[in-house]
Amino acid sequence: MAAVGAAATHLDVVRGKRAALFFAAVAILLGLPLWWKTTETYRAPLPYSQISALNALQLRLMVPVTVVFTRDSIPLDDQEKLPFTVVHEREIPLKYKMKIKCRFQKAYRRALDHEEEALSSGSVHEAEAMLAELKEQAEGSLTVYVISEYSSLLPQDMMSYIGPERTAVVRGIMHREAFNIIGRRIIQIAQAMSLTEDVLAAALADHLPEDKWSSDKRRPLKSSLGYEITFSLLNPDPKSHDVHWDIEGAVQHYVWPFLNALSAAGNFSVDSQILYYAMLGVNPRFDPTSFSYYLPMHSLPHVINPVESRLGSSAASLYPVLNFLLYVPELAHSPLYIQDMDGAPVATNAFHSPRWGGIMVYNIDPKAYNASELPVRVEVDMVQVMEVFLAQLRLLFGIAQPQVPPKCLLSGPKNEGLMTWELDQLLWARSVENLATATTTLTSLAQLLGKISNIVIKDDVASEVYRAVAAVQKAAEELASGHLSSAFVASQEAVTSSERAFFDPSLLHLLYFPDDQKFAIYIPLFLPMAVPILLSLVKIFLEMHKSWRKPEKID
Amino acid sequence: MAAPCFFSRLWRAALALLALGSLAASQIEDQAKQFFRSGHTNNWAVLVCTSRFWFNYRHVANTLSVYRSVKRLGIPDSHIVLMLADDMACNARNPKPATVFSHKNMELNVYGDDVEVDYRSYEVTVENFLRVLTGRIPPSTPRSKRLLSDDRSNILIYMTGHGGNGFLKFQDSEEITNIELADAFEQMWQKRRYNELLFIIDTCQGASMYERFYSPNIMALASSQVGEDSLSHQPDPAIGVHLMDRYTFYVLEFLEEINPASQTNMNDLFQVCPKSLCVSTPGHRTDLFQRDPKHVLITDFFGSVRKVEITTETLSLQRDSQITESSYKEDRMDEELMEPLKYAEQLPVAQIIHQALLAEVWTLPSAPCGMLGSRSWPATFTGSVLQLVTSPVHVLSQSSELHKVQF
Numbered sequence: 027m028a029a030v031g032a033a034a035t036h037l038d039v040v041r042g043k044r045a046a047l048f049f050a051a052v053a054i055l056l057g058l059p060l061w062w063k064t065t066e067t068y069r070a071p072l073p074y075s076q077i078s079a080l081n082a083l084q085l086r087l088m089v090p091v092t093v094v095f096t097r098d099s100i101p102l103d104d105q106e107k108l109p110f111t112v113v114h115e116r117e118i119p120l121k122y123k124m125k126i127k128c129r130f131q132k133a134y135r136r137a138l139d140h141e142e143e144a145l146s147s148g149s150v151h152e153a154e155a156m157l158a159e160l161k162e163q164a165e166g167s168l169t170v171y172v173i174s175e176y177s178s179l180l181p182q183d184m185m186s187y188i189g190p191e192r193t194a195v196v197r198g199i200m201h202r203e204a205f206n207i208i209g210r211r212i213i214q215i216a217q218a219m220s221l222t223e224d225v226l227a228a229a230l231a232d233h234l235p236e237d238k239w240s241s242d243k244r245r246p247l248k249s250s251l252g253y254e255i256t257f258s259l260l261n262p263d264p265k266s267h268d269v270h271w272d273i274e275g276a277v278q279h280y281v282w283p284f285l286n287a288l289s290a291a292g293n294f295s296v297d298s299q300i301l302y303y304a305m306l307g308v309n310p311r312f313d314p315t316s317f318s319y320y321l322p323m324h325s326l327p328h329v330i331n332p333v334e335s336r337l338g339s340s341a342a343s344l345y346p347v348l349n350f351l352l353y354v355p356e357l358a359h360s361p362l363y364i365q366d367m368d369g370a371p372v373a374t375n376a377f378h379s380p381r382w383g384g385i386m387v388y389n390i391d392p393k394a395y396n397a398s399e400l401p402v403r404v405e406v407d408m409v410q411v412m413e414v415f416l417a418q419l420r421l422l423f424g425i426a427q428p429q430v431p432p433k434c435l436l437s438g439p440k441n442e443g444l445m446t447w448e449l450d451q452l453l454w455a456r457s458v459e460n461l462a463t464a465t466t467t468l469t470s471l472a473q474l475l476g477k478i479s480n481i482v483i484k485d486d487v488a489s490e491v492y493r494a495v496a497a498v499q500k501a502a503e504e505l506a507s508g509h510l511s512s513a514f515v516a517s518q519e520a521v522t523s524s525e526r527a528f529f530d531p532s533l534l535h536l537l538y539f540p541d542d543q544k545f546a547i548y549i550p551l552f553l554p555m556a557v558p559i560l561l562s563l564v565k566i567f568l569e570m571h572k573s574w575r576k577p578e579k580i581d
Numbered sequence: 582m583a584a585p586c587f588f589s590r591l592w593r594a595a596l597a598l599l600a601l602g603s604l605a606a607s608q609i610e611d612q613a614k615q616f617f618r619s620g621h622t623n624n625w626a627v628l629v630c631t632s633r634f635w636f637n638y639r640h641v642a643n644t645l646s647v648y649r650s651v652k653r654l655g656i657p658d659s660h661i662v663l664m665l666a667d668d669m670a671c672n673a674r675n676p677k678p679a680t681v682f683s684h685k686n687m688e689l690n691v692y693g694d695d696v697e698v699d700y701r702s703y704e705v706t707v708e709n710f711l712r713v714l715t716g717r718i719p720p721s722t723p724r725s726k727r728l729l730s731d732d733r734s735n736i737l738i739y740m741t742g743h744g745g746n747g748f749l750k751f752q753d754s755e756e757i758t759n760i761e762l763a764d765a766f767e768q769m770w771q772k773r774r775y776n777e778l779l780f781i782i783d784t785c786q787g788a789s790m791y792e793r794f795y796s797p798n799i800m801a802l803a804s805s806q807v808g809e810d811s812l813s814h815q816p817d818p819a820i821g822v823h824l825m826d827r828y829t830f831y832v833l834e835f836l837e838e839i840n841p842a843s844q845t846n847m848n849d850l851f852q853v854c855p856k857s858l859c860v861s862t863p864g865h866r867t868d869l870f871q872r873d874p875k876h877v878l879i880t881d882f883f884g885s886v887r888k889v890e891i892t893t894e895t896l897s898l899q900r901d902s903q904i905t906e907s908s909y910k911e912d913r914m915d916e917e918l919m920e921p922l923k924y925a926e927q928l929p930v931a932q933i934i935h936q937a938l939l940a941e942v943w944t945l946p947s948a949p950c951g952m953l954g955s956r957s958w959p960a961t962f963t964g965s966v967l968q969l970v971t972s973p974v975h976v977l978s979q980s981s982e983l984h985k986v987q988f
Contacts, residue, residue: 232732232773248731280898326889328841331655339659344724366891376892381622384892413895421892443896470771478764528772531717534708 046562053559067480070488076495077472080465081123083498086115087454088129088508089220090167093212096137096145098174099198104205109135112205114213118223122230124462128221130213131508134205137171145171145195150179151437154189163192165290166450166510168219170212172198185433186215190445194219214431219447221454228424229455233462246424247381249456249463251518252293252345255281256383257415258337259406260304263356267390268401271352273298276408283442284416288423290511291452295343307332310359319359321387323367326377329385348422349383350415354390354404361389376414384418386411416443425452453514457505460517464498467524487530494523619877621735621776624885625728626651626661629710631742631751633666633702638822639813641669642683643741643783643829645691650836651737654884662713662728664700666752676820683825683833685817699726707757714738715768732773737781737882741829744784746807747792763793770796777870779882783828785810788864800870800877802850804828805861812860827859841884847874 095108115129137145144156163169173179175197180187187195194215199207228246247253257277261269277296285294306329310319321329339347355362363371364387378384388411394402425448430436439445468491475481497520504513628651630644648663669681670692681692700709712718713728730736742749748756769775780801782790787803794801804811804826813823814830831854839845851865851874867874880886 323891327887328655330887330889331657331841331885335657335659364891372891372893374892374895377889378892379887379889382887386892409898409900413898414892416898417895418892420896421890421894427894439896441899443898467772474768474771477767529716529718531712531719534711534715534717 043562043566046559046566050559050563053555067482069475069483070485072472072475072483072488072491073495074472077468077491080495080498081469083124083461083465083502085124085126085458085461085502086129086506087126087221087458088131088506089216090164090508091130091132091212091216092167092169093132093134093172093208094137094141094169095134095172095198096142096174098177099172100204100208101200101202105136107205109133112209114209118226120223120227120230122233122462124465126226126458128217129506130216132209132212141171145173145177145179147179150187150189150195150435153179153195154191154193154437157193158191163446164509164511165453166220166508168192168194168216168447170194170196170215172196172208175199180435183433184435186211186431187435187437188215188219188428188430188447189437190440192219192447192450211431215434218428218430218434220450222429224426224429225451225455226458228426229459230462232459233466246455247346247348247422249459249518249521250292250346251522252295252343254339254343254345254347255285255294255296255419256337256339256347256349257296257298258349258351259298259300260333260351260353261300261302262305262354263358264302264401266357266400266402267354267404269300269354269404269406271300271406271411272408276412280409280412280416280443284419284444287440287442287444287446287449288452290449290514291423291456293345295345299338301336304333304336306353310355310362318361318363319355320363320365320371322365326364327379330379330382346381347383348419350418351383351385352406352411353385353387354406355387357400361392362387363389374414374417376418378418378421380422383422384415386414420444423452424455450510453510457501457510457514457517460514460521461498461501464494464517464520464524467521467528468494468498471524471528481533484530484532487527487532490523490527490530494520494527497523619735619777619872619881620733621881622733622888623730624656624660624735624737624882625730626656626737626739627664627713627728628661629664629705629738629740629742630666631705631740631749633668633752635669635672635674636822637666637742638669638681638820639825640741641665641667642681642691642825644739645681645696646683646825646829646833647739648696649691649693650833651883654836654839654880655841656883656885658695658697659725660885661697662699662726663697664705664710664713665698666705667698667701674821682817682820683830685815685824687817687819697725703752705752707751707755707761710751710757711761711765714765716772716774728774730774733776734774735777735779735882736775737779739781739783740790741783741826744782744786744790746786747789749782749784749790759790759793762790763795766794766796766799770798777881781832783811783826787811788866791866794866794869797869798871799866800847800874801866803864804854804859806864809861828854828861828863831858836879836883839879839883841880841886843878843880845879847877847879850879 095105097105112132112134113129114132115127118126118128120126141157144153147153147156157171169192171193173195177197180195180197185197189195196208196211196215198204201207231246232248257273259269259271259273261267277298281296285296288294306321308321308325308329310321312318313320333351334349337349337351339349364375364377366372374386375389376384376386388406390402390404394404420443425444428436428448437445471491475483497516501513501516501520504510504516626648628644628648630640632640644663644665648661651661652658669675670679677687679692680687680690683689683691700713713726716728718727728736740749742751744750747760748758750756766778769778776798778799780791780794780799782802783804784790786805786807786809788806791799791801791803805828812827814825814827816823832850835850835853851863854863856862870877
């Protein structure tokens with residue numbers, strides 16, 4: 027009886043041990059991985075290797091140049107060798123992680139009949155007019171015409187000419203080394219019209235470490251999809267001056283042609299307003315020698331802030347806002363001049379602030395006060411005002427004065443105020459800047475995901491990242507093959523996609539749970555379940571250990 | 582003869598070298614000065630008050646006082662993100678409604694007329710704060726609620742409320758830990774959303790909040806060390822609560838002497854509120870900051886000084902004379918049309934107001950209402966409103982008749 031009872035309890039004990047072992051097995055082998063998998067943050071797969079490859083991307087910027095030789099420009103045996111292509115490649119020495127190479131692909135050819143006819147006309151402007159009607163030039167490409175050394179198309183002392191469209195004219199030479207010499211001149215001209223180190227340095231100014239403090243390179247606006255331009259008239263003294271300005275006409279005639287020429291660089295919207303009783307924050311000082319008031323240069327930075335809060339620029343749009351203010355000084359402070367560092371009054375009576383806008387002071391003709399009583403009606407001369415504002419707009423966009431090679435004649439600007447190859451320069455700079463920004467954003471997203479383990483990446487964010495990576499690669503390809511407009515569009519898409527991925531609101535989904543809080547949550551759930559299992563495992567193990575040792579003792 | 586020539590040449594050479602040397606030295610000095618200057622082009626401020634309820638009046642007063650100083654020194658409202666519970670000024674327990682005072686005896690009303698609160702009441706949450714900092718805001722958010730800083734922005738972040746060792750309490754319902762804050766700053770750094778950051782915190786055990794920062798270019802100040810409490814400054818017997826915290830009170834006294842052109846540096850700010858005045862020991866952290874604090878101007882963070890350049894070039898535009906003349910004529914015509922319309926004289930406002938005063942809105946239907954006269958409408962509320970509505974219309978029709986005559 028006792029033996030049967032003992033056998034029964036032994037069976038129970040064995041069953042109990044097996045049950046405990048099964049519990050432990052299920053908990054450890056099945057439960058633990060399941061819990062781990064279901065509580066990890068969801069991360070859709072991202073192309074990490076491609077993103078790190080972007081950092082080592084080699085950017086090759088190709089400028090296709092067509093060089094057209096007229097009959098008397100080079101020696102005859104050189105003319106026999108036409109047509110052929112010469113490539114000139116140079117690395118831009120910038121301390122940036124991406125290597126940038128500038129490649130000028132010159133396609134030499136002979137001039138066609140109508141080109142010969144055009145280039146033998148009286149003045150270079152007529153020649154240009156005849157040549158321009160014939161074909162549309164793709165963005166980013168240039169055409170250089172080589173004329174005879176003694177041609178009268180250019181003034182005698184000028185060796186070359188840069189036109190407002192994408193054309194230039196260079197004098198040829200009758201020499202053995204004609205091609206080399208002319209090739210060098212062409213490269214100089216082509217660089218002035220498209221890409222120089224300065225243009226690229228300005229574009230990459232935010233990404234280069236050392237040049238933080240150079241003011242020239244911090245002037246341009248950052249690349250953005252669109253811009254909002256606001257013209258404001260500030261009239262602090264409406265009792266004395268009844269100011270009228272025909273802003274609609276001026277915008278229609280002068281500003282929109284300029285912005286339409288720039289339309290490839292972004293969407294623009296223009297608005298205007300008039301503010302009364304808006305003072306400058308600084309009191310002007312009186313200059314007894316000229317009976318006028320002046321604003322010294324060091325007080326100019328303090329002018330903008332008190333006025334800015336009244337401009338209402340924050341309500342306008344999400345695009346960056348450029349403010350252009352026209353200030354008509356009060357009667358008590360008229361006339362008002364701005365002084366530069368040497369104490370001389372500035373000719374334009376205007377100043378600008380990088381990435382903000384510009385301010386111009388408009389002094390009223392003192393003759394207007396003679397006959398009439400206050401308020402005096404003032405009709406603002408919009409042409410004078412727009413000349414300054416458009417010049418400031420050019421500077422704010424980073425369209426600087428070009429560095430022309432020596433003995434080169436630069437044509438006057440077009441009616442719109444922008445030459446076509448200046449737009450090309452802007453697009454080159456913007457494309458490079460966009461690619462740099464997109465690459466930085468993607469790389470920093472990858473780094474962040476490595477550092478902070480709580481960021482969730484949903485599927486649509488992952489698809490934006492893939493799209494951004496593809497757009498960067500496409501933009502690099504297009505730049506290497508010389509298609510500027512499609513490269514710019516691709517680079518904009520890359521920036522938009524990468525910013526959308528980085529700033530997606532869902533990335534902040536899980537706030538941080540420090541380790542002690544995690545313990546505090548899991549211990550009440552796991553401890554009651556884990557303790558019996560562990561204790562029974564320990565007991566089983568000890569018994570097994572004892573049973574192993576017993577046979578030894580007997581033996 | 583040769584010796585004096587030689588000596589004079591030597592003397593001249595020495596002078597030239599000296600001149601060159603001083604020129605080089607001044608150039609180096611200029612470069613050095615430039616090097617120590619901050620490279621920022623715009624300033625932003627994020628001011629957060631994390632408490633609500635009447636007895637936390639001082640936190641709202643703290644934040645509003647810092648807001649006033651920052652505005653006075655030049656940062657515009659469009660560059661300030663102000664997060665307040667904003668339940669003080671119109672609180673039922675406020676003996677002076679629509680005011681928030683920061684000095685006792687009601688000397689200084691920091692609420693004023695032009696406070697622009699961007700996140701108020703229940704919008705001040707940890708999530709919104711982190712979204713503002715990192716920029717991960719839903720696309721429908723208006724521009725005034727965003728921190729649109731870039732890589733050349735100096736940002737001032739001021740936080741006040743109740744805190745503990747490693748956390749800050751938001752609105753009595755949630756907390757933000759120092760690790761979350763450090764991660765948020767790291768996300769800002771990765772996206773280059775700031776050039777330099779100044780973090781000021783006025784809570785109990787405030788120094789614990791900046792212990793975990795690891796991103797570069799951050800300078801932090803706190804009102805008390807770990808294990809210490811920040812104390813409040815002065816109660817006001819009329820309002821019945823404490824008005825300000827000590828640390829912020831002395832910081833504001835310090836800021837009152839700063840104007841937009843002053844050259845005071847950060848080392849002076851570190852000395853503000855010593856233990857004798859503040860009872861707690863203020864702390865600061867500068868190891869993550871690249872420049873030396875004595876070269877950092879207060880106005881680099883609290884004010885907004887812009888870089889300006891004189892415009893020296895102009896374009897030359899062609900005058901389009903026809904257009905300007907015709908537009909001038911249009912203006913003239915508009916003016917002539919505009920002159921007769923002077924509504925202030927034509928609308929007998931006094932009559933309307935007098936009528937409105939007479940309207941007995943709440944009378945019973947049977948009571949005679951003088952202005953209704955012979956009309957059979959019931960003298961109810963709607964009836965009198967209709968009368969009010971019709972009488973201006975009546976008067977307006979008179980005015981249009983006048984207008985027609987003059988035209």
